[in-house]
Amino acid sequence: MSPSDRIVFDEVSKFYGEVLGVNRVSLAIPPGITSLVGPNGSGKSTLMNLMCGLLQPTVGRIRVLGVAPGDPEQLGRAVGYCSQHDAFPPGLTGLGFVEAFLLAAGFRRDEARRRAWQAIERVGLAEAAKRKVAAYSKGMRQRIKLAQAIAHEPRVLVLDEPLNGLDPMARAEVIALFRDWAGGGRSLIISSHILHEVDMLSDQVVLMNQGYVIAEGDIRGVRGEVTQPMQVMLRCAEPGKLAARLVQLDHVVEVQLHEDGGGLHLRTRDADGFYALLGRIVVEEGLAIETVTPLDDDVHAVYEYLIGGDGDAG
Amino acid sequence: MLAESEVTLASPGWRLRARQLTAIVRIELRQRLTGLRILPALLLALAPVGLLMLAGILIRINLAPGDTPSVAEAVKVFAEVYHTLVLRFCVFFGCAAIFLMLFRGDVMSRSLHYWFMSPVRREVLVLAKFLAGLATAGLLFTGTTVLGWLAIYIPAGFDQLGPHMLHGPGLRLLATYVGITWLACLGYGAVFLAVGQLFRNPILPTAFVLAWEGIHPFLPPLLKKLSVTHYLGSLGPVPVEVPLISLVAEPAPVPVAVGGLLLFSLAVLGLAAWRIRRMEIDYGSD
Amino acid sequence: MAVYERSYRPFVGPRTPTAGRWRVVARYALADQWGSRVFLASLVVALTLPVIAALIIYLRHNASLLSLLQVDVSQLLDIDGEFFLAGVLVPQQWAALWMTLLVGPRLITADLAAGALPLYLARPLTRRTYVLGKAAALVGLLSAITWIPGLLLWGLQASLEGPGWAAENLRLAGALLGASWTWILILSCLSLALSAWVRWRPVAQLFLLGMLTVPTGFARAVNEILELDRDWAVLFSPTDLLTVTRAGLFGDTVHSWAYIDLPDLPLASAWLAVALLCAACLLLLTLKVKAFEVVR
Known part of the structure; x- marks a missing residue:
C-alpha cells in the first residue's frame, strides 16, 4: 500500500x-x-x-x-x-x-x-x-x-x-x-x-x-505482542486429566479447575504453542472438548494490560 | 479510486472559489439577518432614527404660527447627531456586535470546525464572512442614515423633500453620508473581525478602541491620524462643533481619507487572512 | 432496600449556618480569576494610583524629605476636595468600571453556560443567597479599589494634618464613601443582570460596555436636538447619573471647575433614577435566576 x-x-x-x-x-x-x-x-x-x-x-x-x-x-x-x-x-x-x-x-x-x-x-x-x-x-x-x-x-x-x-x-x-x-x-x-x-x-x-x-x-496482533500470559477457558468432561498434562508444558503458568468440575482455566505464555499441542493431548487422552475460549485477546484485555483500570476508557 | 465528491465538485480554482464565496456569504447573511442575533444591532440602528423623528415631530407641533423651519438648520442637527451618536456609538457598537461574532461567535457556539473542515481556503472564508458582515452592517446603518435624513424634513414638511434633494444639495449630502457609513462599517468591521479572530476575549481591545476613538478630539494632530474617527470626520460635508478643549487638526483631504481607510481595512483584512491559516480551534470556556 | 440502608450515611458534621452561606458562593465566585494575568495586572494597576496618592500626601507633609529632594511645596498638589475627587475617586471609578467589565459578566454567565445553576440551587442555598454571594464578590472587589483606598487616604491626610482638618473635611469622607457605593451599586446590579441574561461572556461584556457608554451619547444628542429645559435624557445614562449624584455628594468641597460639563438635572431625580435602575436590574435577576431552565 x-x-x-x-x-x-x-x-x-x-x-x-x-x-x-x-x-x-x-x-x-x-x-x-x-x-x-x-x-x-x-x-x-x-x-x-x-x-x-x-x-x-x-x-x-x-x-x-x-x-x-x-x-x-x-x-x-x-x-x-x-x-x-x-x-x-x-x-x-x-x-x-x-x-x-x-x-x-x-x-x-x-x-x-x-x-x-x-x-x-x-x-x-x-x-x-x-x-x-x-x-x-x-x-x-x-x-x-x-x-x-x-x-x-x-x-x-x-x-x-x-x-x-x-x-x-x-x-x-x-x-x-x-x-x-x-x-x-x-x-x-x-x-x-x-x-x-x-x-x-x-x-x-x-x-x-x-x-x-x-x-x-490489529487487536490479536497487539495481544500477541503483550508479554502478559494469555488466558484460555476450556470446557470438557475430564478437566483433571487435561490439567495434569497441561501443567507439564513449560509455557503454561497456571491452571485452575472450575468448581463445577466441567472445565478449566489456564494461563499460557505461548498461545499458539498451546493451541498446536492441545489437539495432540486431546487425541492421546481421548478427551471430549466442548469449547475452547480465549478470554483476553480482545481490546478490553489489551487495554487492561497496557493501560490498567477496568477498561472504561472514557 | 476517485470518490464521488471529486467527480462532481470542480477542481480548486477561481471559479469554484467564487461559488464558495457566494454560498458562504448567503449562508452567513441568512444567519446574521434572522433571529435574535441581529436584535442589538437593529436597536442601535433604529434608535437614532426614532430620536430624529421624535425631534422632528415635536418641533413641528411646537411651531409658532407663521414660523417656517429651515431645512438647512435641520441638516446641521442631522450632522451633529450623525457624528456624535450614529458614527461614534451606533455604528461602532453595531459593527462590534456583528463583526466580533463572525469568528468568535462560531467559537462560542462550538461550530467553527464545520467551516474549517469544508474544502474551502480559509482566506476565502475570512473574505466571505467579512462581506456578509459588511452587507449586514452596511444595510442596517444605511437604513439609519437614509431614514434619519428623511426625518429632517418632518418640521419643514415633506413638500421640501423634492426641491432639496433634486435641486438643492440634499442628494449630494445624503450620498456623502451613506458613503461615510459604508466606509465606517468597512473600517470598524475589519478591525472587529480581526479582533474577534485574534483575541480570546475581544472586550479588552474593543474597550481600547472605544477609548482611543473617544479621546480623539484631545489627541495631538499626529495621533489623530491613527483613529478612524479622524478620517470619517474629515469626510463630513457639514462641519460639526468640536468640544471646547479639543486640539484642532487639519482635516484629511478626501482622497487621503477614503484611500487611507480603504488601505487600512485591506491591511487589517490581510492580517486576518494571513493569521487564520495558522488558527487553531480551542473551544475553551467562554 | 437493605443495601441502601447499610451503605448510606448522611453527613452529620457541622454545617455552615444558613445566614453565612452566601460567603461560600462569594469565595468561589472569583476563584478562577486569580489565575488570569489580565485580571491580576489590572488589579495591580488599579491599586497603584492610591499608592502614588499616598506618597504625594506623605511628601506634602514631610518637610525634611522635600528639602532633601529640593522640591518646593507649592509644586505639589494641594490635598483638598479636587485632589480626592479628580485625583483619587474619578480614576478609581474608571478602574472599577474596567474591573467590572473583566469580572462582572462572568459571575452568573459561567454557571448558566455550564448548566450549574440547578446544581447550586439544589443545595441548601436560596436564590437570594446565590445572588448575594455573587454580588458580594464583585462588591468586595470594587470596594477594595474605590472607597477603601479613598478613606485610607483621607485618614492618612487627617492623621498628618491634624484633627482640625478631619472635622472640616468630614463631608469629603462621606462623599468618597457615598459616590463609591453609588457606582458600585450601579455596576454590580447592571453586570449581574446582564450576566444572568446573556449566556456568553464576551457578549455580556460588550453589552455592559455599550450600556455604560451608548446612553451617554444618546443623552447628549437628545439634549442637543430636543432643547429640553433640563437634561432629562441623562436619566437613562448610568455614567451621567453617577456624575450628577457625585457632584451632589461633594457639593462645595470642590471648586466649580470640577463640574464643567455637568448635566443639568435635579439631584433628587438622579437618585431616584439610580434606585429605579438597580430595582429593574434586581427584577431581571429574579426572573432569570431559577433552579430550572426552559430549553427551547
Missing part, C-alpha cells in the same frame, strides 16, 4: 503551552476501521484534530492520503469529521445544516440538495429532516452530524465519540453504516470508550495513554 492510501504521522508532537497533547507519534493508518482507545486526556482528540488540520503540530509532519492538513481545499474533500461537541450553527433545520456546508464546499444547489437527502436517508433521519436541529434528541443530533460528515462522500471519516447518546437500536444501525462505509477501501477513524463495540468494529486499534501511542495494529 502506498502512503497516498494512508494517514501518516511522522514524529508528531503537540504541546499546549507546557501541557503535552501528544508526543512523538509515528503512525501509518491503513484503510479500514481504526479505533483510537485510551483514557481521558490520553491524546485521542488531539490526534484527530491534528489529522483534520484543526490543530497544528508543534513538530512533525502529517499527511492524510498524501494531503497536508494545512491545505483545506484538498483535505476537506478527502475528510469528513464529526466532532465530540454537541453543537451546531444556530437556527438551521437538519436538511439545511447538511445542505449549507455542501453549498459552502462549492456544490451546485440541486446537487447539494440531492446529496443532503441521500446522507440524511442513510442515517435514518429523513422524517425529521425539516425540523430544527435544536429540537432534535441527542441521538438524532449525533446522526445529523454523521450525515453532514458523510454527505460529500469523503474517503476518510474521522469520528470523535460517535456512539455517544445513541440508543442500542441506533447504535446497531450506525455500526452497520460504519462497516458499510469502510468496506470500499475507505478509512474510518473513531474514538470510543465503549470497548466491546470498538472490539466488534475495528480492523485495528491505536492504544494511547498520556499523549503516547502505546500499541497499534
